[in-house]
Amino acid sequence: MANIIKLQTVEGQPIEIVDEIIGSGGMKDVYFSPDKSYVVGFFREEQDAQTKDRLLMITGRYRQSLFENAGGDYWKNLFCWPSAVVEFNGRIGVVAPTYQRHFFFEFGSRNDDFLGIKGREKEGKWFASANNQNRFLDPRERGDWRKYLKICILIARAVKRMHAAGLAHSDLSYKNVLVDPTDGRACIIDIDGLVVPGKYPPDVVGTPDFIAPEVVMTCHLGKEDPKRKLPSIATDRHALAVLIYMYLFYRHPLRGDKVHDADPQIDETLSMGEKALFVEHPSDTSNRIRAKNIKPSELPWKDTAKIPYTVSGPYLTPLFDRAFMQGLHKPSERPTADEWENALVKTVDLIQPCQNPNCSQAWYVFDNTTAPRCPFCETPYRGSLPVLNLYSARREGQFTPDNHRLMVYTNQSLFPWHVNRNIFPNERLAPELRKRVGYFVWHNEAWWLVNENLPELTEISGETKHPIPIGMAAPLMDGGTLLFSPQEGGRLAVIQMVEGH
Amino acid sequence: MTTRRLPVYILLDTSGSMRGEPIHAVNVGMQSMLSALRQDPYALESVHLSVITFDIEAKELFPLTPLEQVRLPEIAVPGSGATFLGAALELLIDRVDRDVILGSPDRKGDWRPLLFIMTDGSPSDLQCYREMIAKVKQRHFGNIVACAAGQKAKEALLKELTPTVVSLDTTDIASFAQFFKWVSASVATGSSSAGVASPTSLPPPPPEVQVVI
Ligand SMILES: Nc1ncnc2c1ncn2[C@@H]1O[C@H](COP(=O)(O)OP(=O)(O)O)[C@@H](O)[C@H]1O
Numbered sequence: 116m117a118n119i120i121k122l123q124t125v126e127g128q129p130i131e132i133v134d135e136i137i138g139s140g141g142m143k144d145v146y147f148s149p150d151k152s153y154v155v156g157f158f159r160e161e162q163d164a165q166t167k168d169r170l171l172m173i174t175g176r177y178r179q180s181l182f183e184n185a186g187g188d189y190w191k192n193l194f195c196w197p198s199a200v201v202e203f204n205g206r207i208g209v210v211a212p213t214y215q216r217h218f219f220f221e222f223g224s225r226n227d228d229f230l231g232i233k234g235r236e237k238e239g240k241w242f243a244s245a246n247n248q249n250r251f252l253d254p255r256e257r258g259d260w261r262k263y264l265k266i267c268i269l270i271a272r273a274v275k276r277m278h279a280a281g282l283a284h285s286d287l288s289y290k291n292v293l294v295d296p297t298d299g300r301a302c303i304i305d306i307d308g309l310v311v312p313g314k315y316p317p318d319v320v321g322t323p324d325f326i327a328p329e330v331v332m333t334c335h336l337g338k339e340d341p342k343r344k345l346p347s348i349a350t351d352r353h354a355l356a357v358l359i360y361m362y363l364f365y366r367h368p369l370r371g372d373k374v375h376d377a378d379p380q381i382d383e384t385l386s387m388g389e390k391a392l393f394v395e396h397p398s399d400t401s402n403r404i405r406a407k408n409i410k411p412s413e414l415p416w417k418d419t420a421k422i423p424y425t426v427s428g429p430y431l432t433p434l435f436d437r438a439f440m441q442g443l444h445k446p447s448e449r450p451t452a453d454e455w456e457n458a459l460v461k462t463v464d465l466i467q468p469c470q471n472p473n474c475s476q477a478w479y480v481f482d483n484t485t486a487p488r489c490p491f492c493e494t495p496y497r498g499s500l501p502v503l504n505l506y507s508a509r510r511e512g513q514f515t516p517d518n519h520r521l522m523v524y525t526n527q528s529l530f531p532w533h534v535n536r537n538i539f540p541n542e543r544l545a546p547e548l549r550k551r552v553g554y555f556v557w558h559n560e561a562w563w564l565v566n567e568n569l570p571e572l573t574e575i576s577g578e579t580k581h582p583i584p585i586g587m588a589a590p591l592m593d594g595g596t597l598l599f600s601p602q603e604g605g606r607l608a609v610i611q612m613v614e615g616h
Numbered sequence: 617m618t619t620r621r622l623p624v625y626i627l628l629d630t631s632g633s634m635r636g637e638p639i640h641a642v643n644v645g646m647q648s649m650l651s652a653l654r655q656d657p658y659a660l661e662s663v664h665l666s667v668i669t670f671d672i673e674a675k676e677l678f679p680l681t682p683l684e685q686v687r688l689p690e691i692a693v694p695g696s697g698a699t700f701l702g703a704a705l706e707l708l709i710d711r712v713d714r715d716v717i718l719g720s721p722d723r724k725g726d727w728r729p730l731l732f733i734m735t736d737g738s739p740s741d742l743q744c745y746r747e748m749i750a751k752v753k754q755r756h757f758g759n760i761v762a763c764a765a766g767q768k769a770k771e772a773l774l775k776e777l778t779p780t781v782v783s784l785d786t787t788d789i790a791s792f793a794q795f796f797k798w799v800s801a802s803v804a805t806g807s808s809s810a811g812v813a814s815p816t817s818l819p820p821p822p823p824e825v826q827v828v829i
Contacts, residue, residue, distance in 0.1 A: 141805075230654045230655055230660075230684075231651060231654070231655060232655050235655060238657060240657040240658060240661075241657045244657065244661055246619070246660075246661055247657050247660065247661065250684070251657075251660065251684070370619075372722070372723075372724065374719055374720065374721055374722065374723065374724055376719065377718060377719040377720065377725065378719065378725075378756075379620060379719060379724070379725050379726065379727050379728060380728065382719055382724065382725070408723075413619075
């Protein structure tokens with residue numbers, strides 16, 4: 116049994132560590148506390164005064180501003196935020212909570228874990244790659260498309276929170292985000308590299324795949340050069356868009372087959388920097404992923420004709436356009452984390468369970484413009500499907516569209532944020548607003564909305580208003596109208612029936 | 617090929633002096649290096665490995681193979697003593713020219729290959745060795761690391777090939793374990809950071825391995 120060492124944080128709190136390295140990264144050696152509830156990572160090399168100062172800010176002021184407000188607990192699951200700084204034998208260490216247990220592989224890889232990764236961290240790279248997904252991961256670790264949507268929501272929300280506090284992560288990548296696709300969870304780690312624009316310059320350029328083009332293009336310049344672009348909130352936005360794209364499509368948005376130079380290093384710099392081009396650019400097709408270069412284990416994901424980014428639906432598609440076309444070389448055009456969060460949350464209302472019980476993705480965005488089918492396994496949608504188009508009143512009695520739809524499926528829930536435009540499902544949502552107020556069922560050859568907690572639900576047909584009391588159900592019919600609530604911000608749903616084949 | 621391959625060549629000395637514990641240590645070290653790399657999602661996606669052994673002749677133990685398909689055979693030491701490192705480099709150059717994909721207008725090439733050489737002596741074919749050095753240098757390796765294992769290894773000669781020479785005091789299990797751990801960390805770093813500013817950066821060597829300046 117290794118020794119236990121007693122230490123004190125810079126602030127005088129007692130800390131204990133077991134004298135045995137549990138992991139080493141590029142910069143730190145990491146030790147467990149005796150009860151394994153927290154870890155201490157010691158920098159192997161001496162750190163300058165500025166780094167120490169920055170670590171103190173991260174564990175102090177910034178931490179407080181994120182966690183010690185109302186709702187602060189919510190963020191504890193989304194960030195592995197260092198809590199204190201220690202000094203020992205001339206070395207600096209940071210204390211941080213241990214990663215939660217669901218971020219360690221339970222089953223690991225296929226064939227009884229032939230790679231031996233059981234118990235190791237669920238680093239995002241395992242999941243954001245078609246080849247790793249298809250060839251290596253145990254199917255029980257893989258999760259489905261809905262879980263990845265949820266993971267993306269959490270990541271976008273966490274980044275939004277940092278940006279709102281004026282902080283940039285500066286090295287957002289699948290290395291620094293743990294994900295748990297079995298349950299749709301995500302946690303941002305490696306906070307010690309955090310950048311405060313204008314105060315602490317970043318000490319990393321980032322991780323390949325996620326570095327913004329303007330940073331790649333200027334990283335040969337000296338740090339003091341005014342033309343040099345350093346990681347910032349704008350470059351985080353690029354990294355966030357890449358992460359979301361990779362978790363939804365298991366391919367990289369800029370890694371196509373266009374070759375800029377015979378030398379791989381120069382080619383890399385050009386294709387991630389100056390010449391970066393979206394692989395799915397609608398008019399410039401020169402960087403498409405060519406079918407002949409795709410390995411079978413990368414299918415169907417790398418086939419952008421089969422699974423184009425537009426399968427992510429009407430809210431996410433324009434954001435990808437902005438991130439990888441208009442905003443790729445123009446940072447100010449990039450969607451913010453807040454915009455991503457909104458679009459992702461609304462997309463959750465568009466997804467349908469795939470009717471193929473063996474579909475690996477299980478859920479997809481329902482597209483009623485063409486013959487509806489699952490884009491992943493191609494199973495067509497059979498039966499009728501009610502789509503609720505949501506409207507709300509900006510002025511008394513005048514309902515205008517909210518650009519928000521809800522696709523119905525059996526046991527689909529209706530939540531307060533569907534009922535009222537002023538309610539948004541995020542970390543600030545009050546507990547009583549997190550409960551569903553109704554649900555949908557297919558019963559006796561018809562679709563119904565069962566009213567569980569909508570005191571003023573009303574079916575409207577022409578001039579007649581027909582109240583549906585709590586405990587009763589309203590039928591869903593093509594062209595029918597339901598008023599969820601007459602309150603301020605209350606919504607009206609116009610029902611549209613889509614017939615599958 | 618939207619995912620570039622990272623070719624990794626390992627040249628291992630199997631001359632007579634490696635018999636016994638040293639070669640056993642190399643086998644153990646190689647096995648653990650392989651398992652470590654297989655637990656790395658970056659390495660799995662790009663690393664292709666080849667091992668060449670050299671004694672009185674150079675042999676390709678296996679050609680460039682995707683990491684997950686590598687089956688490591690037991691490396692044995694034949695009877696006689698010579699160390700034909702020059703011949704090994706010659707074989708290496710032949711294989712690199714044959715197997716490494718160069719970028720062309722319609723195909724992305726491989727990353728620049730990494731080369732690791734371990735020897736416990738000095739080249740018996742010195743002239744050939746020196747001739748090959750010039751040719752190796754024309755091949756644009758991303759990084760070349762030479763390891764001088766044990767007291768008899770000639771660091772100065774290795775320095776002619778690469779500035780990065782590390783030395784192991786002994787050829788036992790513990791020091792080879794450290795060395796191969798470092799090789800796998802270097803390969804892992806290479807596979808996850810290829811493309812950023814300094815492609816050739818290596819993680820710091822473990823304390824038991826001395827970098828020869
Ligand atoms: N909070 C933590 N909980 C559990 N393990 C951790 C934690 N932080 C670090 N580790 C382990 O230590 C290793 C190195 O830590 P890391 O933060 O990556 O160091 P570095 O800053 O040097 O990159 C990680 O790969 C992981 O295995």
